[in-house]
Amino acid sequence: MENNIGPVLLEAANLLLVGMVVVFAFLGILIFLVKLMSSLVGGDSPAPSATNSNQAARRPAPAKQDDVKVKAAISAAIHQYRQDNK
Amino acid sequence: MENNIGPVLLEAANLLLVGMVVVFAFLGILIFLVKLMSSLVGGDSPAPSATNSNQAARRPAPAKQDDVKVKAAISAAIHQYRQDNK
Amino acid sequence: MENNIGPVLLEAANLLLVGMVVVFAFLGILIFLVKLMSSLVGGDSPAPSATNSNQAARRPAPAKQDDVKVKAAISAAIHQYRQDNK
Amino acid sequence: MEGLATLWASTGIANFHWQQLIMITVGFLLLYLAISKKFEPLLLLPIGFGAVLTNIPVAGFSDEGGLLYYAYHIGIDTGVFPLLIFMGVGAMTDFGALIANPKMLLLGAAAQTGIFATLFGAILLNLIPGFNFTLADASAIAIIGGADGPTAIFLASRLAPDLLGAIAVAAYSYMALVPIIQPPIMKALTTKEERKIVMEQLRPVSAKEKMIFPLMVLGITLLFLPEATPLVGMFCLGNLMRECGVVDRLSKTAQNELINVITIFLGLAVGSKLSADKFLTVETLGILALGAVAFGIGTACGVLMAKLMSKLSGGKINPLIGAAGVSAVPMAARVVNKVGLEANPHNFLLMHAMGPNVAGVLGSAVAAGILLALVGG
Amino acid sequence: MEGLATLWASTGIANFHWQQLIMITVGFLLLYLAISKKFEPLLLLPIGFGAVLTNIPVAGFSDEGGLLYYAYHIGIDTGVFPLLIFMGVGAMTDFGALIANPKMLLLGAAAQTGIFATLFGAILLNLIPGFNFTLADASAIAIIGGADGPTAIFLASRLAPDLLGAIAVAAYSYMALVPIIQPPIMKALTTKEERKIVMEQLRPVSAKEKMIFPLMVLGITLLFLPEATPLVGMFCLGNLMRECGVVDRLSKTAQNELINVITIFLGLAVGSKLSADKFLTVETLGILALGAVAFGIGTACGVLMAKLMSKLSGGKINPLIGAAGVSAVPMAARVVNKVGLEANPHNFLLMHAMGPNVAGVLGSAVAAGILLALVGG
Amino acid sequence: MEGLATLWASTGIANFHWQQLIMITVGFLLLYLAISKKFEPLLLLPIGFGAVLTNIPVAGFSDEGGLLYYAYHIGIDTGVFPLLIFMGVGAMTDFGALIANPKMLLLGAAAQTGIFATLFGAILLNLIPGFNFTLADASAIAIIGGADGPTAIFLASRLAPDLLGAIAVAAYSYMALVPIIQPPIMKALTTKEERKIVMEQLRPVSAKEKMIFPLMVLGITLLFLPEATPLVGMFCLGNLMRECGVVDRLSKTAQNELINVITIFLGLAVGSKLSADKFLTVETLGILALGAVAFGIGTACGVLMAKLMSKLSGGKINPLIGAAGVSAVPMAARVVNKVGLEANPHNFLLMHAMGPNVAGVLGSAVAAGILLALVGG
Ligand code: NA
């Protein structure tokens, strides 16, 4: 048994080496890209106030637009209900 | 190619005609049936007050009856809880 | 037809007998086990106050521990949000 | 305009068999019962709708590749849907009242007489020409007496798939009719004095007892009746998720969204078995008659057993609660409460009836396991 | 380090075909439209993501055993996903406005001219070299004019699976573009005076009428057009669950969790059909062009029919509401409201446009049934 | 009464093999750990229950046609369940802390040394008679060091299905044991001064950055490591749905009802692999030992890398946060916080540890992709 293990042990060692190199390379590239992205979209150390107004302006809008069907159905239902109860 | 298109073009024209006739016929029958139904179940221009009391009488009932298992489980749980904490 | 029914009727009668014996035996054993369990875990006629404090001590804990991932995500989000809006 | 002719040839009008029309009417009748009469609407509405859809000519809902074909073969043929419903019901069930008073399990056992007596009755019915129930058929029909929908559907899908539609419809209909079927039997078998008996309050049950209970039930089922473990096991899983206190999000999903989704498809799939050739038979009449008998016998035996226990306990047990042993949770327990209130306006039996009520669920699952072991396979 | 070489041989970079890169770009473009432009994000986001995933080399998302392979074959090939979406949409739809004024159904009918005219147009396109649409292809493309996503996906999966990706993308894109496509047509076909017409308030509709309506629609569909019953039937089931008042928990699950789960997988599965060999063809250009034509014709015919009805009714109907007949619920009704407000700041047409809007959903489901009966099969 | 004899012959008691009894005990032990010890109860409870069910004789839960058979073959054999869990986890994950400080990705990379070193260790274990792990087995075992449940289940289902049960149990058990395993290693490798380091507050991260991040991760994965795109892609889909702000209803369903339903079935299906012949082997002991080693090495390497970064940054980084790089979200980050508080009661490291913590999820998904590319297939 022990003399058979040689090649597969070598392969495992190779995997250990290649695996760690690739994991570091992959996540290293990601570090670079995240930094690049943050500098491009202006997210790098923004003035807090700017961010706030920024977020205040951005966040509610999607929420408002999201899921228009449900909203419309609700508003239609309310409208109908008001008419029914006039 | 162009001389082959004749029969299929004719078929498409036929589909256009038949399709629109059937769509109109189908939805036309539905108009008639909706009107008939509304007059039968008394939904045609009901006095608003009547409708209100009507709805007030009808709507809550189903809500109350709906899903009795959950309700019973909850009330049993509350009952049990009160007993436990007496 | 009627003379064929004999054996299967006998089998049905046997099923009736065996079935009821086993149902009673099964649920009878369960009665015994429930009583045993209740006496073992101290649930048999506990002093109400003891039970209360017992429950007060036991119930909230699992609720608190349950689903830590969601909680952590929420607290992380709140933390982040506060930082963003400082 | 050949198109119009082709279209006409594909209309329902040109393709209907009269039996399909009758079955569509049956479907609409079930919808009416579900909506206007509130007959177990959560299941009878999808069942009725499925019955309408499956009988539409040309559309092929139950042919290979049709929506109901998939629902039936994926969900019922495999047994998956009733088992998941059972898990959800387990997550909804509070065994507190039963743990506080475990003798109530005897009432849940007694009421199962309805099942086994009906099995015998179904075989007897073969004496009438036109009926030809096998022992498997008879077992599947008899389980209607268990007054438990998923158990009936599970057993019928295993023992008599052809009768599944009629059995499920009968089971849910009689469960809805419990407030009409049970009171006369309950009153006939009890005296006014007995019905007035006030029972002493149940002791509090600790969270730990509730958590150990499903594990104990699972334990004795796997030891003594492994054929019942699919049903009992999934029920105990749901109940354990409910009571253990550490997986509340799973428990909530099991008793809400998951059971709702499965209920829709289970109902449609059961409805798809309401085809003319399977339903418009004399056997359906037999199933309906036997179902009523099963409910009646179950109720009576439950009440009689409670009466016996009342005697033995020196009058501490109100015999009405025996009627709840058929299960039909929580309808039967509420009927007990109502009949009790009629005899004594200050006597609230609801919590006392919940014990036999949930015991009846276990009882019919055990009965189903016995039938699977002795008749199935 | 042979490992690194093996790994390099399995990278995307080493395996990309340029067409896959283009399709991944198309996928990211759809994500951009969904997120930044709010183009029907609930569907275009999963579709876009699916388009990216399916074109990744080596990963095999759409090969047998891949995630998108299962999503497509289980959900779309069987027709199950669009039908369940339709059930959920039915559970979300309020037919009150239509029942109060059933004549609006005519507008929902007129707008379907867009479908059948486009079918003719698609066949005409065969005159241009490079196009070779069969009648089935043409029908599947034409249904884009129905302005209804699940109907389009269902019909395309039945008649022209290879075109499904392009058809679904076109349908949802144009539905998102309704605020841009419709107003010029609406204004060109109406006078300012017509656009100012104020319509009288709709009568209240009783709960009973709303409950009977889906049953009635199901009834005439099964009599006259059974081929449409899968779509119409599931839609009516959802609507009945909504309106009957006794199965609220099923209705809520159908219009929330169930439709959400199905939407994710439907989108991914549709996206999986956006492979280079199916999408990067001249036919896709034809489909995009025909889709725009279909929307235009549908809008125009709706408005013209409303104009006619306005004339006949002595000016009681604002012709703008005809544009809502294409469906695209509720976007088209809101566009009507907006254009109406531009002409008369006190004229709120939203509720009046909801009638033709939901009529358009029925209209295109009926049209799909006709096409299935005459072209499919 | 031959019935009683037949019934006896079908009891569990008459059919048990002693190995099944041991495995049922193991199942109950897992339930005990899940409920009383709160060991990752959301998964260990269903896994334990599944282990009990699958070992019940006669019932046939894992035989063809049994409930667990379907759960395993539909959900795990296809890879669908872990991928959907990963989508849900993606929808729950906030990458804000990582985007604010992307260097933390290096800690998520360093901690993966636990995986690859354990792979080597598993092969070394073959030197001991009785062990015979192939390279695929070793890879599946090693991924336990990734401290991420769905990744471990996905990889094991691909590379070593027979070991799946033991690997999943080990992975979730060690994740639950993180508060016991990690602190000694963290304290041994750091000085008290280092543990006292207070890190500067993270900058705010904009919604746009959070939205682009998952797309960027998807982009580089499809370019460089397409074998990892099933895991990474579904994770990014969930995270994109969370952050894009236009499909909130899909995101909420993905991180609640959908993930709950899948969790129940995933757990049961994993439990179904805990059969005696697969679990009661010396290899299981090896897997448990290797899993502990993997967690230890991963923690140590994470801390050492953080120590190096601390040195290079002039003491701005607290080396404790390296331990969070193994993932085990959010347990590992909380352990870091706790150990940090012990050294300095005013030092809250939780947010700083969330960066390496979520980086570790990506790191192990990448490692799984590498193993699939080099060992799988
Ligand atoms: Na019962």
Ligand code: NA
């Ligand atoms: Na339409």
Ligand code: NA
């Ligand atoms: Na990890």
